[in-house]
Amino acid sequence: MIIGFGFGxxxxxxxxxxxxxxxSYFFFKAIRRRRNVDWTDDRGSDISELRRRKRAYYYEQRQRARELMDAYDLTDQEIEERINRELDEK
Incomplete structure (x- = not known):
């Protein structure tokens, strides 16, 4: 929006x-559309199929969250041990 300020x-x-x-608005919408999962591609599909696909997607995301939580849900002591271990390897 600064481009138009003060010219002519x-x-x-x-x-x-x-x-x-x-x-700016159209660039934002294009980038956002590419990043998000678009459930509206199947306009003529059965609602039960769409429900099944969404359910599978959310279960997959929940599984990924659990895996990340297991890997990074550390106590302060575990964090210090991991830091020491990584620094000792170098």
Missing amino acids: SPLTALLMLVVTASL
Whole structure:
């Protein structure tokens, strides 16, 4: 939005601000759409199939969270031991 500030007439500056804001919005939406799981791709599919796919996705995410929790849920003493072990290896 800074691009349009101070260039030419106020109408030109306002137009440049609107264009810049629109471009930023569309870039944000494009990046966000690529990153998120899109469940709306199957418009004609059965609701039970969509429910099954979502359930499998969330169970998979829960399993990943448990694995990460097991790997990184450490006490202060375990953290210090891990740091010492990693520094001793180098």
